Amino acid sequence: MYNMGDSSYIHQPKFISIENVQILAERIKKHCVQHDLRKFSITFHGGEPLLYGKTKMITIIEILKSIENDNLKIVLGLQTNALLIDDEWCEIFNKYKMGIGISLDGVKEINDQNRIDFKGKGTYDKVIRGVNKCLEHSVDFGILSVVNSKLNPIDSYRHFCSLGILGYDLLLLDKNHDAHDSAEFETADWLIKIFDEWYPHKEGIAINYFVNMLNGIYGLDIKSDAYGKGYNKTIIIETNGSIETLDVLKICGESFTKNNLNIIDNDLDDIFDSELIRLYYHSNFFLPKKCLACPVQDICGGGYIPHRYSAENGFNNPTIYCNDMLKLITHLQNKVVDAMIPEIRERSQVQKLTYEHALEIINETLPTIQEPEYTDFLESFRKTEYA
Ligand code: SF4
Structure with a gap:
């Protein structure tokens, strides 16, 4: 550190x-x-x-x-x-x-x-x-x-x-x-x-x-x-x-x-x-816009707060590991669904969420998301303001 x-x-x-x-x-x-x-x-x-x-x-x-x-x-x-x-x-x-x-x-x-x-x-x-x-x-x-x-x-x-x-x-x-x-x-x-x-x-x-x-x-x-x-x-x-x-x-x-x-x-x-x-x-609640559109946000939570920082935007970014988190979480979810007993899987109607589908959901949903009211707070840690 x-x-x-x-x-x-x-x-x-x-x-x-x-x-x-x-x-x-x-x-x-x-x-x-x-x-x-x-x-x-x-x-x-x-x-x-x-x-x-x-x-x-x-x-x-x-x-x-x-x-x-x-x-x-x-x-x-x-x-x-x-x-x-x-x-x-x-x-x-x-x-x-x-x-x-x-x-x-x-x-x-x-x-x-x-x-x-x-x-x-x-x-x-x-x-x-x-x-x-x-x-x-x-x-x-x-x-x-x-x-x-x-x-x-x-x-x-x-x-x-x-x-x-x-x-x-x-x-x-x-x-x-x-x-x-x-x-x-x-x-x-x-x-x-x-x-x-x-x-x-x-x-x-x-x-x-x-x-x-x-x-x-x-x-x-x-x-x-x-x-x-x-x-x-x-x-x-x-x-x-x-x-x-x-x-x-x-x-x-x-x-x-x-x-x-x-x-x-x-x-x-x-x-x-x-x-x-x-x-x-509250780092996993003060999420940037992209995370609000993300189907795995409950598990990823935008990632670890230090990994979200940039001098330009403060903490108004997803983690640097965003693609990795999306790929890893969807992979694990798919493995869990594969391991389910077929009758339970059918009854619960759980579907696999692929990495590609998750990306599609983000791209489709993002334009409909309003700028969160806490954006200024996330950006108040920009290098010029937080020194
Ligand atoms: S995977 Fe990316 S977009 Fe989704 S919650 Fe995590 S950081 Fe945000």
């Missing part, structure tokens, strides 16, 4: 202070009482949270857990590159029932091109050692992997199956309209190859990206802020205590997520003063 022009991290402390964690715990407690919340989830994210060290990590966990009571549960998670995971870390994860996400970009050759340590050496072997430690200790963990055109999709899928893990998730590369060449890589084709290999058998491994999308096709809730029609709920607390919106929005430009809110002076509810946070929370 800091690779596309945002250098604001230079002005922030490397680690959050114990004092700020104490203030944060009080803010969370107040927020939960005000809104009668029974559960509040906190994920440690970096950088690399394990660099904080075990003793300090236990201290801040204890501070955050101290606000738990019979009516409030604090659920902890942590995203790590796994390089430092050892037996003691696994014991900490298990003691506090933490859900762990491990970043790994597929097979050794590919991972080691992108992810290197301070000495410039590939990190794959160390990550796998961390994964095996988690398996040994039955830690609750999953793997996050970025879609990568250099990697054969089937090799990638087979590789994750071979690790003995229960599931992994796929992330699309974070880009926006100002840094994207739509001809460079057919993301949908890459994902479809994995889906077609996985869907008939599943082989004991869950691929959350597809599980969620299938849930949407079945008419169930989609648990993702990257697509679907849900209400997003995440906030970010930076190491200096500032309260910000989704960190991936930093790819939209220098200090894009910055505002004047911080945990020292503000309650968490004050986040609603931020227009960018309001946009993120």
Whole structure:
């Protein structure tokens, strides 16, 4: 997220202070009482949270857990590159029932091109050692992997199956309209190859990206802020205590997520003063015109909000992955219809929606759609206005 022009991290402390964690715990407690919340989830994210060290990590966990009571549960998670995971870390994860996400970009050759340590050496072997430690200790963990055109999709899928893990998730590369060449890589084709290999058998491994999308096709809730029609709920607390919106929005430009809110002076509810946070929370409702004409909008939701940005139009664009989403969602829908028991399919009268037909529907419907009344709001984030 800091690779596309945002250098604001230079002005922030490397680690959050114990004092700020104490203030944060009080803010969370107040927020939960005000809104009668029974559960509040906190994920440690970096950088690399394990660099904080075990003793300090236990201290801040204890501070955050101290606000738990019979009516409030604090659920902890942590995203790590796994390089430092050892037996003691696994014991900490298990003691506090933490859900762990491990970043790994597929097979050794590919991972080691992108992810290197301070000495410039590939990190794959160390990550796998961390994964095996988690398996040994039955830690609750999953793997996050970025879609990568250099990697054969089937090799990638087979590789994750071979690790003995229960599931992994796929992330699309974070880009926006100002840094994207739509001809460079057919993301949908890459994902479809994995889906077609996985869907008939599943082989004991869950691929959350597809599980969620299938849930949407079945008419169930989609648990993702990257697509679907849900209400997003995440906030970010930076190491200096500032309260910000989704960190991936930093790819939209220098200090894009910055505002004047911080945990020292503000309650968490004050986040609603931020227009960018309001946009993120409702991003799948503030859709551009094209998405309003789209037959898969309930599942796609216009895509992930950072991928919709351009300096010229702000967020008044469909995602850069629009064609990919349309192709992928229609492909999955067709596979679901194919797998239906014939009598049920006949009785429900469900029809396949092909990619070509979906495009036709968009082209026919678009001229009949009025400009949404929130268009100015979406465009207020244009580079000239939001600086
Ligand atoms: S597929 Fe494209 S047009 Fe349809 S909702 Fe997604 S981004 Fe919008």
